[in-house]
Structures are given as structure tokens and as C-alpha cells.
Amino acid sequence: MSDATVRNTGGESFRKASDGSVDQGRRTWIAITCGAGAVGGAAVAVPFVSTFAPSERARAAGAPVQVDISALQPGEKITVEWRGKPVWIIRRTPEQLATLAKVEGELADPKSDRTAYPTPEYAKNQHRSIKPEFFVGVGICSHLGCSPSDRFQTGAQPSLPDNWMGGFLCPCHGSTFDLAGRVFKNKPAPDNLEVPPHMYVSDTTLLIGEDKQA
Numbered sequence: 642m643s644d645a646t647v648r649n650t651g652g653e654s655f656r657k658a659s660d661g662s663v664d665q666g667r668r669t670w671i672a673i674t675c676g677a678g679a680v681g682g683a684a685v686a687v688p689f690v691s692t693f694a695p696s697e698r699a700r701a702a703g704a705p706v707q708v709d710i711s712a713l714q715p716g717e718k719i720t721v722e723w724r725g726k727p728v729w730i731i732r733r734t735p736e737q738l739a740t741l742a743k744v745e746g747e748l749a750d751p752k753s754d755r756t757a758y759p760t761p762e763y764a765k766n767q768h769r770s771i772k773p774e775f776f777v778g779v780g781i782c783s784h785l786g787c788s789p790s791d792r793f794q795t796g797a798q799p800s801l802p803d804n805w806m807g808g809f810l811c812p813c814h815g816s817t818f819d820l821a822g823r824v825f826k827n828k829p830a831p832d833n834l835e836v837p838p839h840m841y842v843s844d845t846t847l848l849i850g851e852d853k854q855a
């Protein structure tokens with residue numbers, strides 16, 4: 642795994658530093674560099690991975706980002722950069738998926754009908770994703786743009802209700818989101834987290850930023 646990869650198993654975010662130590666509690670996100678690359682118009686075999694790396698200009702302009710998710714374990718999350726935004730990829734456990742139905746009555750927009758951040762048709766479902774197991778969402782709060790923190794642990798804890806089933810807490814003004822990025826009622830954030838255009842180019846490779854075959 643690249644030392645720039647953010648991986649989370651349910652508690653605080655952490656970054657594995659180049660010296661092997663772990664920087665606990667980081668709330669900032671770091672772009673994944675390993676396995677990410679721009680996708681050109683033609684499917685040409687290129688011998689060096691570095692050839693796929695987009696220029697800074699291409700990345701800023703929104704070049705799609707390819708991500709290898711083969712090592713992502715149930716309950717884990719990684720963050721990649723797309724168009725300068727943190728994009729979360731979470732592999733949800735069966736238990737986590739089961740919470741999505743249980744919290745529906747407490748959500749502001751459970752069916753993702755609001756249009757401020759239109760949810761792609763393929764993610765307009767309870768799990769807000771193509772494959773139920775994998776959630777892909779932009780980690781930016783729809784209130785004032787903070788990046789919510791992981792709160793995967795269930796149960797009572799500071800700033801969360803006693804019946805918390807796992808999700809995200811925005812530290813800025815207390816908005817909460819479920820494990821599909823759906824915002825809870827009566828919170829400052831007006832909308833669910835954005836689901837970016839994305840598609841699978843293989844069972845273990847996601848393309849962020851594009852959802853149609855060229």
C-alpha cells in the first residue's frame with residue numbers, strides 16, 4: 642500500500658508514514674497515488690505504470706482516476722483525489738449494509754430525490770451505489786464544505802445519539818450521515834453527500850469521474 646493511502650477500519654483515520662509509523666487521528670485526507678491514473682481515449686497497453694499518471698493540469702481539469710480496490714477489506718475505507726476533492730471508497734460489511742434500512746425514517750432525503758447534488762441513476766437506491774458492498778462518495782459536507790469524520794463504531798459516543806449505527810459526523814456544525822452518505826434530519830447540511838460519476842472497469846478496478854464507456 643502506498644504510504645499516502647488513507648485506510649480506516651472503523652475508528653480514527655490514520656496515515657501510514659514513510660518511516661512505518663502511524664499518524665493516528667488525522668482528519669485530513671490524503672490522495673491515494675498507488676493505482677491511480679488518468680484514462681486515455683484509446684486502450685493502449687503501456688509498459689510503465691507511470692505513463693498513466695496524469696499531468697497536474699489534467700488532474701485539475703478532472704481527468705478520471707482509476708483505483709485498484711482489490712486489497713480493500715470489509716469495513717475499510719480508502720480516499721482518493723478527484724478534481725481536487727476527497728472521494729471515499731468504502732467496503733461495507735453485511736452488518737453495515739443492514740443499518741441502511743433501519744435509519745431510513747431518520748433521514749432528510751432517504752431516496753436521494755433532492756437535486757442540489759444529483760445522485761446518478763445507478764446509485765439512486767438504498768445503498769447509493771452500483772454494488773451494494775462498495776460505496777463511492779465525495780467526502781465533503783453539503784453545509785459549508787468540511788470533510789466529515791468516520792464514525793463507524795456503533796452505540797453511544799460524544800456528539801452522536803445513543804442508538805448510533807455507524808456513519809459520519811461533520812465536526813464543523815454536527816451534521817451526521819449514514820453509511821450511504823445520507824444526511825440525517827434536522828441537521829445544518831441540507832443534502833446527502835455527492836456520489837461522483839463512476840463505473841467498474843473490472844471487478845476490482847473502479848474509474849472515478851466517468852460512467853460511460855468511450
Ligand code: FES
Nearest residue numbers: 782784785811814
Ligand atoms: S460544514 Fe458540515 S455541518 Fe457545517
